Amino acid sequence: MSWFRIQGRFVDNLPKIYAMYTGGFLLFVVLMAILEQAGLSADTIGLLFVGFTIVIYAMIGWLSRTMQVDAYYVAGREVPPVFNGMATAADWMSGASFVAMAGGIYMAGHPYLAFVVGWTGGYVLVAVLMAPYLRKFGCYTVPDFIGTRYGGNLARFLAVVVLVVASFTYVTAQINATGTIAARALQIPFEVGVWFGLLGILLCSMLGGMRAVTWTQVAQYIVLIIAYLVPVFWMSIKQDFGWFPQFAYGDAVARINELEPMLQVGVLKPVDKVAGMSALTVLHATPANTALASWQFVTLVACMMLGTASLPHILMRYFTTPSVRAARSSVAWSLFFITLLYFTAPALATLTKLQVLDPNLATSIIGKAVSDVNALEWIQKWSAVDMLKIVDSNGDGILQINEFFMRADIVVLATPEIAGLPYVISGLVAAGGMAAAMSTADGLLLAIANALSHDLYYKIIDPKAETRKRLLVARVLLIVIGAAGAFVASLKLTGILGAVAWAFDFAMSGLFFPLVLGVWWKRANRPGAIAGMAIGLAAGSWYLYMVRFAGMEPWIGIDHLRFGIIGAGASLISMVVVSLLTEAPDKETQDMVDEVRIPSGQTILGSTH
Amino acid sequence: MTDHASDNRQEHWNRTRNLMIAHLVVWFFFAYLVQWFAADLNKISFLHFPVGFYMAAQGSLFAFVIQLFIFVKQQDRIDRECGVAEED
Numbered sequence: 126m127s128w129f130r131i132q133g134r135f136v137d138n139l140p141k142i143y144a145m146y147t148g149g150f151l152l153f154v155v156l157m158a159i160l161e162q163a164g165l166s167a168d169t170i171g172l173l174f175v176g177f178t179i180v181i182y183a184m185i186g187w188l189s190r191t192m193q194v195d196a197y198y199v200a201g202r203e204v205p206p207v208f209n210g211m212a213t214a215a216d217w218m219s220g221a222s223f224v225a226m227a228g229g230i231y232m233a234g235h236p237y238l239a240f241v242v243g244w245t246g247g248y249v250l251v252a253v254l255m256a257p258y259l260r261k262f263g264c265y266t267v268p269d270f271i272g273t274r275y276g277g278n279l280a281r282f283l284a285v286v287v288l289v290v291a292s293f294t295y296v297t298a299q300i301n302a303t304g305t306i307a308a309r310a311l312q313i314p315f316e317v318g319v320w321f322g323l324l325g326i327l328l329c330s331m332l333g334g335m336r337a338v339t340w341t342q343v344a345q346y347i348v349l350i351i352a353y354l355v356p357v358f359w360m361s362i363k364q365d366f367g368w369f370p371q372f373a374y375g376d377a378v379a380r381i382n383e384l385e386p387m388l389q390v391g392v393l394k395p396v397d398k399v400a401g402m403s404a405l406t407v408l409h410a411t412p413a414n415t416a417l418a419s420w421q422f423v424t425l426v427a428c429m430m431l432g433t434a435s436l437p438h439i440l441m442r443y444f445t446t447p448s449v450r451a452a453r454s455s456v457a458w459s460l461f462f463i464t465l466l467y468f469t470a471p472a473l474a475t476l477t478k479l480q481v482l483d484p485n486l487a488t489s490i491i492g493k494a495v496s497d498v499n500a501l502e503w504i505q506k507w508s509a510v511d512m513l514k515i516v517d518s519n520g521d522g523i524l525q526i527n528e529f530f531m532r533a534d535i536v537v538l539a540t541p542e543i544a545g546l547p548y549v550i551s552g553l554v555a556a557g558g559m560a561a562a563m564s565t566a567d568g569l570l571l572a573i574a575n576a577l578s579h580d581l582y583y584k585i586i587d588p589k590a591e592t593r594k595r596l597l598v599a600r601v602l603l604i605v606i607g608a609a610g611a612f613v614a615s616l617k618l619t620g621i622l623g624a625v626a627w628a629f630d631f632a633m634s635g636l637f638f639p640l641v642l643g644v645w646w647k648r649a650n651r652p653g654a655i656a657g658m659a660i661g662l663a664a665g666s667w668y669l670y671m672v673r674f675a676g677m678e679p680w681i682g683i684d685h686l687r688f689g690i691i692g693a694g695a696s697l698i699s700m701v702v703v704s705l706l707t708e709a710p711d712k713e714t715q716d717m718v719d720e721v722r723i724p725s726g727q728t729i730l731g732s733t734h
Numbered sequence: 735m736t737d738h739a740s741d742n743r744q745e746h747w748n749r750t751r752n753l754m755i756a757h758l759v760v761w762f763f764f765a766y767l768v769q770w771f772a773a774d775l776n777k778i779s780f781l782h783f784p785v786g787f788y789m790a791a792q793g794s795l796f797a798f799v800i801q802l803f804i805f806v807k808q809q810d811r812i813d814r815e816c817g818v819a820e821e822d
Contacts, residue, residue, distance in 0.1 A: 235772065238790035245795045246765040252802050253757050257809075371792070375782030382784075410787040414773035423766045430765065448820050450810060457802035464795050471791035722747055723818040 136203050143208075146181075147347050153177060154351075158549045167548040168312060174552035175310040175559050178348055179325045182341045182563065189333035189340050194592055197334030197599065198265040198575060200445040204339055209451075210458025212339050213442045215346035215564035217244075217463055219295075220302025221625040223349060223561035226467075228536035230474035232403060235412040239425035240626075241467050245460060246426065247433025252456035255434055256443040258644040258721050260452035263728025264444060266572070267437035267636070268580040273730060274643045275654040276714070278585050283658040285576045287635030288437045290662065293610065295436075295628035296569040300326070300607075300614040302562035305534075309510065310555045316615050322559075323611040326566045331600050334575075338567045339445060345560035346462065352557020353466050353537075357473050360544040364480065364488075371472045377479045381409045384482050388491055393527040396518040401511075402530040409478060421682045428689040432629025435636040438565075438572035449724035477540050481529075488543060495524050503542035507535055570610070574603040626686045627669070634665030634692025638700050646704075647718050653704030660699040665692020746816035753812065757805055764794040 135142070157170055195201055204212065222244070229237045264270045267288060272281030303322025308315045329341040361370035366377065385391070385408055395404040412418050433439065442459075443452040480488040490498045495517045498504055507513040513531040515524060538558065541550040578599035583590055590598070635658045642649040642657075665688050671677035673685040683690050709715075717729055768775070772786030780788055813819035 235787060235790065238787075239769075242765060242769060242790055242794050246761060246798050249757065249761040249765075249798055249802060249805075252805060253754050253761075372781065375779070375788070378783055378787060410784055411776065412773050412786070419770045419772070422769055422772070426765055426769060450806075450813070450820055453809060454806045457799070457806050460799050460802055464799050468792045468795050719743065722750070723743060724813050724820050725818045 136205070139205065139208055143343060143347065146344060147351075150178075150348060150351065154355075154549065154553060157552060158547065161547055161549050167551070170548055170552040171310040171555055172312075174556040175307065178556045178560060179328075179563075182325065182344060182560075183328035185341045185344055186329040186331070186333055186337040189337035191333050191336055192593070192596060194595065195265075196336045197596055198444075198579065199441075200334075200336040200339045202445055203447055204445040206446060206451045206455035207458050208343050209339070209442060209446055209455040210462050211346040212342035213439065213455070213459035214462035214466075215342040215349060215560070216338075216442055216568040217439060217459070217565070218349065218466055218561050219565035219625065220299050220305075220558065220562035222466065222470075223353065224302060224306075224537055224558050225534050226537075227470040227473040227477070227540075228533035230471050231478055231536045232405065232407065232533040234407040234409045236407075236418070236422060236425075238471065239422045240429060241471065243426040243429025244433060245464055245467055247430035248456055248460040248463070250430060250434035251439070251443075252453055252460075254641050254645065255440060256456050257449045257453045257724065259440055259640075260443050260446060261449050261721050261724060261728060263730040263734075265441075265730075265734070266576045266579050267440050267640070268576050269584075269730070270643065271636075271639055271654065271658075272580060272584060274714070274717070275639075275649075275651040275710075277651055280651055280654050280658070281580050281584060283655060283662075284636065284639070285580050287631065287658055287662050288576050289573055290666075291436065291628045291632035291635070292438060292569045292573045293606070294631060295438075295625060296566055296573070296606075296610045297613045298625050298628075299562045299566035299569065300610045303559060303566065304611075304614060306555055306559045306562065309538075310552075310559070319611050319615045322563070322566075323607050325559075326563050326570065327604060327607055329563065330567045330571050331603055334596075334599065335441075335445060335571060338571055339442075341567065342564045345564040349557040349560040349564075350462070350465055352553045352560070353469060356541045356544075356546060356550050356554060357469055357476075359546055359550065360540065361476065363544060363546070364476070364486070366476055370476060371469055374472045374475050377475050378410050380483060381475065381479055382411065385409065385411075388482060388526045390526055393525055395527045395530070397516045397528075397530075399514050399516065399530040402514055402532050404527045404530050405478075406527070409475065417682050421684075421687075424683060424687045424690055428626070428633060428687050429629050431633035431637045431693055432689060435632040435640060436629065437576065437632075437636075438568040440640075441572055441575075442568070473540065474536065477536055477543060480543055482526075488545065491524055491526055491529065493524055495522055495528075498524050503539055506542070507531070507539055513539075566610075570603055570607050573606050574599055577602050577606075627688075630665060630669070630687070630689030630692060631662070633689040634696060635662040637693055638697045642700060642704075644718065644721060647715050648704055648709055649700065650704050650707055650710045650714075652707045653700045653702075656703040657696045657700030661692045661696025664695035665689060668692065742816045742818065746812060746818050749812045749816070750809065753805070753808055757801060760801055761798070764789070764797040768794060 191197055262270050268281050268284035271284035304315050304319030307321045308318030330338045367373040391406050391408055446452045446455050480486055482491050483489050484492050512535045516528050518528050582598050583595050639654045639657045668691040669685055669688040672679050768789045775786035776784035778785045
């Protein structure tokens with residue numbers, strides 16, 4: 126049994142510990158499958174999956190508790206690149222990626238793939254322009270970098286403002302997602318589910334800060350990737366799409382292209398309106414061949430990429446690696462782990478759509494008698510919770526493409542049922558969605574609370590505060606912000622994805638250029654950075670308000686999902702102009718930038734500051 | 735700081751900057767250029783996929799991953815050759 130013996134420090138035994146954890150989780154899945162055969166009810170299985178995984182995360186959170194500043198803020202800077210890659214991937218892939226992405230592609234077709242490209246390509250910017258330099262800097266938070274590089278409390282404060290606006294927009298969406306899943310798995314009302322989700326999130330982060338979040342995120346990545354991939358492989362094998370559907374769904378895309386004219390996708394518009402749900406009206410793989418369509422695609426890609434490279438909860442993950450070199454390679458690993466899910470999502474969307482559309486497949490529903498379709502178990506189940514609706518608009522008793530309404534979010538959650546897989550798979554998917562939303566919410570809440578406790582409280586308000594008091598403030602803030610997020614989420618203001626895209630736009634509007642130019646342009650100075658953040662955020666917010674709420678016609682297709690283009694544009698121009706009009710930074714600051722640019726030597730800020 | 739060290743630093747930064755530009759050019763190609771022409775590229779097929787769809791759903795993603803692992807190696811080599819790498 127020597128293999129199971131853990132000797133020495135926790136970080137020296139990571140591969141062994143997480144291998145055991147993965148094995149344990151797979152055993153749990155098998156056990157659930159056996160219990161299902163033995164007659165355990167579907168509801169109980171769902172409850173066990175979600176409950177069991179949350180207990181595990183909470184245990185990791187408890188075991189990682191700490192009272193040391195650098196452990197709380199940057200996990201003691203001892204997270205190896207591959208594990209930090211997994212943690213970043215979990216931090217990154219939110220409820221939106223896990224639950225909504227495949228559904229979005231299902232409903233909106235090719236234009237939606239801009240999210241897939243943007244949310245992966247952004248890591249090229251993170252690796253090349255940002256992460257290694259921020260790691261060399263040795264900061265605890267992103268505003269810590271801004272505040273030290275440009276100097277002064279105003280610059281630091283503005284960075285905190287941008288961070289809070291972007292991250293808070295994002296975190297409500299995540300708490301919303303945990304609420305949705307908890308509500309369904311545990312059979313409780315959504316409003317209660319939201320608070321239950323928050324409780325799970327706080328259990329993971331409160332006692333151990335970044336250290337606890339890191340090790341729960343690795344655990345959550347393992348659950349979410351297994352939960353995403355297993356149903357896809359299983360469905361694919363069961364429906365004869367092949368063993369690796371990701372590489373072989375080209376024929377399925379072609380078949381959908383062939384079916385679309387037959388089923389009149391895009392021709393038949395929905396007659397009835399169902400709130401919150403939509404019928405399929407967009408072609409799957411065929412974008413409009415216009416310059417505007419291309420422009421809208423690449424502008425959305427640009428917003429998601431620049432947003433990726435400015436979101437503090439992602440950037441701060443690279444503060445936790447042991448070295449600059451490790452930070453760089455960790456970005457590459459992050460992208461690798463993220464791609465495993467992202468290149469599967471379009472495959473899942475395509476195959477699920479094919480199963481619904483293709484009359485040659487037993488699972489298809491379009492073109493079948495409405496009464497037969499209504500008798501299907503998964504249709505009944507999702508109709509009961511208002512996620513899906515069938516309206517026989519023309520009264521012919523046959524289901525047409527424009528008579529089948531659903532919420533895009535359910536594609537991932539319902540796929541196992543559509544394909545007729547056992548319920549254990551649905552339970553697994555619910556646990557995966559929960560892991561994805563919780564891990565992102567954890568990272569975001571921590572980013573906000575750390576910025577407020579470290580930058581606002583400790584650096585600006587009370588620089589003499591003792592360690593104990595600093596960490597206490599950090600924890601109290603975590604609870605307060607979490608509660609505020611849960612409260613906003615319970616108001617159900619917007620769908621999961623609208624808010625997520627906005628977070629990226631806010632982040633890029635205020636932070637992208639001050640961060641990049643802080644490293645790459647020595648001439649960038651304090652007034653320039655202040656102008657860049659203030660004007661960028663103000664311009665972006667103004668444009669969002671005008672386009673979304675004041676009825677302004679978007680400029681050349683730049684709608685509310687893309688307002689970062691306006692914000693970041695204004696940020697760049699104002700930062701460059703103001704920097705050039707004012708005095709160059711002093712020699713000390715310029716030397717500091719030189720020092721940031723090389724990996725060797727001491728970090729700019731001390732290991733505890 | 736000796737002159738020798740500052741030469742090294744200058745060279746290090748020049749090479750780092752050139753590497754950055756090279757990678758952003760590749761990135762620009764896969765992130766924007768290819769995607770812009772998706773509708774036209776859909777007329778050809780690769781592994782039975784329409785190419786425009788394939789690049790957005792898979793091709794560019796793989797390009798980014800491969801590019802980053804290469805970047806890590808290249809930047810590390812620059813750091814070592816200029817004597818500014820961290821100690822192992």
